[in-house]
Amino acid sequence: xxxxxxxxxxxxxxxxxxxxxxxxxxxxxxxxxxxxxxxxxxxxxxxxxxxxxxxxxxxxxxxxxxxxxxxxxxxxxxxxxxxxxxxxxxxxxxxxxxxxxxxxxxxxxxxxxxxxxxxxxxxxxxxxxxxxxxxxxxxxxxxxxxxxxxxxxxxxxxxxxxxxxxxxxxxxxxxxxxxxxxxxxxxxxxxxxxxxxxxxxxxxxxxxxxxxxxxxxxxxxxxxxxxxxxxxxxxxxxxxxxxxxxxxxxxxxxxxxxxxxxxxxxxxxxxxx
Amino acid sequence: xxxxxxxxxxxxxxxxxxxxxxxxxxxxxxxxxxxxxxxxxxxxxxxxxxxxxxxxxxxxxxxxxxxxxxxxxxxxxxxxxxxxxxxxxxxxxxxxxxxxxxxxxxxxxxxxxxxxxxxxxxxxxxxxxxxxxxxxxxxxxxxxxxxxxxxxxxxxxxxxxxxxxxxxxxxxxxxxxxxxxxxxxxxxxxxxxxxxxxxxxxxxxxxxxxxxxxxxxxx
Numbered sequence: 001x002x003x004x005x006x007x008x009x010x011x012x013x014x015x016x017x018x019x020x021x022x023x024x025x026x027x028x029x030x031x032x033x034x035x036x037x038x039x040x041x042x043x044x045x046x047x048x049x050x051x052x053x054x055x056x057x058x059x060x061x062x063x064x065x066x067x068x069x070x071x072x073x074x075x076x077x078x079x080x081x082x083x084x085x086x087x088x089x090x091x092x093x094x095x096x097x098x099x100x101x102x103x104x105x106x107x108x109x110x111x112x113x114x115x116x117x118x119x120x121x122x123x124x125x126x127x128x129x130x131x132x133x134x135x136x137x138x139x140x141x142x143x144x145x146x147x148x149x150x151x152x153x154x155x156x157x158x159x160x161x162x163x164x165x166x167x168x169x170x171x172x173x174x175x176x177x178x179x180x181x182x183x184x185x186x187x188x189x190x191x192x193x194x195x196x197x198x199x200x201x202x203x204x205x206x207x208x209x210x211x212x213x214x215x216x217x218x219x220x221x222x223x224x225x226x227x228x229x230x231x232x233x234x235x236x237x238x239x240x241x242x243x244x245x246x247x248x249x250x251x252x253x254x255x256x257x258x259x260x261x262x263x264x265x266x267x268x269x270x271x272x273x
Numbered sequence: 274x275x276x277x278x279x280x281x282x283x284x285x286x287x288x289x290x291x292x293x294x295x296x297x298x299x300x301x302x303x304x305x306x307x308x309x310x311x312x313x314x315x316x317x318x319x320x321x322x323x324x325x326x327x328x329x330x331x332x333x334x335x336x337x338x339x340x341x342x343x344x345x346x347x348x349x350x351x352x353x354x355x356x357x358x359x360x361x362x363x364x365x366x367x368x369x370x371x372x373x374x375x376x377x378x379x380x381x382x383x384x385x386x387x388x389x390x391x392x393x394x395x396x397x398x399x400x401x402x403x404x405x406x407x408x409x410x411x412x413x414x415x416x417x418x419x420x421x422x423x424x425x426x427x428x429x430x431x432x433x434x435x436x437x438x439x440x441x442x443x444x445x446x447x448x449x450x451x452x453x454x455x456x457x458x459x460x461x462x463x464x465x466x467x468x469x470x471x472x473x474x475x476x477x478x479x480x481x482x483x484x485x486x487x488x489x490x491x492x
């Protein structure tokens with residue numbers, strides 16, 4: 001019985017491995033995400049909550065934020081329903097690769113290495129990495145002062161903040177957390193001396209928590225955020241870029257930007273995690 | 274279509290090996306701490322003392338009733354407010370407390386599995402309860418307890434993958450980071466599953482060998 005079971009498992013694994021080895025190339029519109037979305041009348045967005053004010057959740061469990069407004073507008077332009085699927089940040093690209101989501105909208109920075117695995121539309125936001133320290137740390141002024149052996153820096157696993165921190169910090173130890181709130185909580189308890197993350201998330205956290213945290217001046221890097229789409233899906237990339245040209249700067253986008261970035265009235269309407 | 278690139282495994286072999294060693298290290302320390310915890314609460318479970326009995330039973334039921342993931346997160350974030358252990362020791366604390374409860378049950382059944390006649394004979398020979406326990410009952414229970422104890426160790430190695438959530442360095446976290454930078458989720462995760470399997474399977478083979486030898490010793 002046991003041997004038979006093992007044999008079945010092995011054969012199943014071989015079949016799965018063999019099936020996906022398709023090397024079809026060329027610019028075809030048959031695999032296009034847009035076509036699939038239009039046919040199924042549904043757009044599945046991969047999101048990772050915790051990046052304020054882009055991707056957050058309200059008490060009812062719905063996604064809200066700048067990215068959500070964006071994705072909803074995109075769905076409206078296509079005339080389809082938008083469905084959101086939640087992932088930890090490092091699970092987003094694998095989800096896109098396997099087709100579990102149609103696009104990633106998660107405040108994701110465009111990097112060369114990511115662009116080898118997925119394709120990005122044009123940037124829709126520009127930001128950079130910032131450093132957050134506890135409120136009672138009034139001494140530290142630059143991130144270099146934190147690069148001491150024994151100091152722990154909290155980051156979000158798989159984010160450009162994590163990659164940057166691992167690159168620039170030579171002596172401090174980097175701790176990977178599932179998302180920004182988890183990293184911030186670790187810092188609040190003294191498990192880490194600082195958090196490196198996208199500036200908007202830290203700015204909002206400061207708004208929310210006041211004197212409990214401090215944001216160090218300046219950015220360690222500048223980054224462009226982009227929407228990730230299945231690799232080489234040119235029809236979809238073209239369409240999204242056209243949509244970006246129409247949406248960015250439009251009254252609804254400006255209103256969305258004012259709401260999430262220039263005021264903090266929405267802070268009470270979102271949950272921390 | 275997903276393009277396979279298995280070289281990510283060979284290029285990062287050192288990452289996998291380091292992660293696997295860390296996993297074994299944390300699991301080993303945890304099981305070594307869990308054994309005295311388990312013995313303590315296992316004996317407490319069969320104690321005639323009401324207070325000891327209640328405390329031991331409560332501990333065992335709580336540890337068996339709370340998911341390990343929730344326990345680890347609780348230790349890190351809730352306990353961490355008052356008493357910060359960090360990822361490494363927080364993980365070991367969580368794993369050993371969790372395994373300790375299961376070992377307590379193993380110890381209890383091991384002791385109760387020793388034939389009643391043994392204790393009666395020991396007492397009739399004039400031994401005190403404690404002396405009988407230490408010299409007659411526990412050594413026999415020990416033999417019975419070894420195989421399930423070893424299985425606990427194997428389970429701990431698998432459960433240790435959860436500590437990646439509280440930023441503890443081990444195999445699963447290393448895999449997550451590798452996938453985040455290489456985007457080769459299929460190759461990396463298949464290989465990591467294989468590593469866990471090799472570790473646990475080898476251990477279970479070793480256990481089976483020693484189990485046979487142990488049974489030979491018992492008439």
